[in-house]
Amino acid sequence: MDTQQVSAPPCAPSPESGGRPPSSGVTHVTVRHTAAFTVVGNHLARHRTLSLLAIGLAVHIQSLPDGAKIGIRHLAARFPESEARIAAALRELEATGYLRRSRVRLADGRIVTRTVSYNQPGAETPAVSIPRPRSGQRTTHVPPIAPPPAPGPMAPPVSPSPPPPAPNAAPVAHGPAPERPPAPDPLPVLLPAPTARTAPPQPLPRPQAADPELHRSASALLADLRRLTPQLTLSERDIETLTPGVVTWLEREAHPDTVCQALTTDLPVPLKHPAKLLRHRITALLPPPLPGAQDLAPPQLPGRIVIPLQNCDLCDRAFRSRHPGRCRGCRTGVHTAA
Structure with a gap:
């Protein structure tokens, strides 16, 4: 009964670790890489x-x-x-x-x-040029480079003697050496994104005739926009600049309420430049001129001849003729009884 019965073999050290395994924690199994690996510090x-x-x-x-x-x-x-x-x-x-x-x-x-x-x-990294993507x-x-080794003891530098001047050579003035221009920066220069528009704004429309009454009405209309929309508060200089465009609207028989509605509808939020917005709307939404009275007359059909009516000088009867005068009955002396 004194013989000890062993049911499990004792733990042997791991052959990969090369020694006795730790009692706790991680145990590393290290295999040397020969390809496709990355060195991380x-x-x-x-x-x-x-x-x-x-x-x-x-x-x-x-x-x-x-x-x-x-x-x-x-x-x-x-x-x-x-x-x-x-x-x-x-x-x-x-x-x-x-x-x-x-x-x-x-x-x-x-x-x-x-x-x-x-x-x-x-x-420290080497100053190499990075290609543009x-x-x-x-x-x-950019891998780091090792610092250069410390310089050892060196002999003092010996300045070389200048070469003898060539015969019949012009004397050379000894002075400070010209400075070399600095090397260009190999890295690309960061530039801000373009924000300004390249196309110039369209010019404001100009009226055909100078009408002081229309000019006063247009100026009052622009000054009164701030009562309808506080965002459209204009300066005196802006009103003076935009007035000819509004005069063109009124000259083309546009009603003042129509002009106000076109200038104040669907405003952007926030409105940063009210004068520029009004300038754009006055130019882009300008209505065409109304057709004249001669344009309203119905066109005549080609090949149709209309002879006008004339009144007889004697009997006052109407007859068709190209020239005024007497009717056919008065010219022949024949009159029918009424």
């Missing part, structure tokens, strides 16, 4: 302020080749996280220096986002 893998999503996103970006697209939509389509979480993780990487994004205008006028990934923020967002990895 512990300063990123063990970062204390970055979130786990930001650390994983930084590792994924550093594993991508140059020119790969890393936009928020591309990453959201690749991973199950939402666009909001991926955008927050990218902002964390920008705040800690692992990522830098900037808006750049290309030679053809398009604006793209340039993304630069740093695997070791704060390290052709489309979309691009990522460029």
Whole structure:
């Protein structure tokens, strides 16, 4: 009964770990990579302020080749996280220096986002020119370079003796060497997006005749717009500039209520430039002139001859003739009894 019965074999050390396994925690099984691997520093893998999503996103970006697209939509389509979480993780990487994004205008006028990934923020990087991307967002990895070795003891430099002057050579004035122009910046220059319009505004319509009464009515109409809409409060200079256009409306027999309705309907919110809006509406909504009285007459049919009526000089009877005079009965002396 003194023989001990063993039901389970003792735990043996793991052959992969090369020694005795730890009593708790993680045990690493390390296999050396020979292809398709990325070197990540512990300063990123063990970062204390970055979130786990930001650390994983930084590792994924550093594993991508140059020119790969890393936009928020591309990453959201690749991973199950939402666009909001991926955008927050990218902002964390920008705040800690692992990522830098900037808006750049290309030679053809398009604006793209340039993304630069740093695997070791704060390290010195070589001043190399980054090629311009052709489309979309691009990522460029800038690896750090090792600092140059400390210089050792060197002998004092010996200034070389100047060469003997050539015969019959003009004397050379020794002075300070001309300054070399600074090297151009290899990085692209960020340009603001164009906001000003290129096409000039259309000119205001001008009246055909100077009518002081219409000019006073147009000026009063523009000054009275602020009572209808407080946003259309104009200065005296704006009223003086816009008055000829309103005079053209009144000259074409447009009713003042029609002019007010055309200038005050469907105003944008907020209205930043009321004078520019009124100038555009006065020019673009100008009604055509009404047709004249000669245009209202019905056109005559081609080939139809109408002989007018004339009154006889003797009997006052009506007859058709091209010229006034006597009727046929008075000319022949024959009259029928009434």
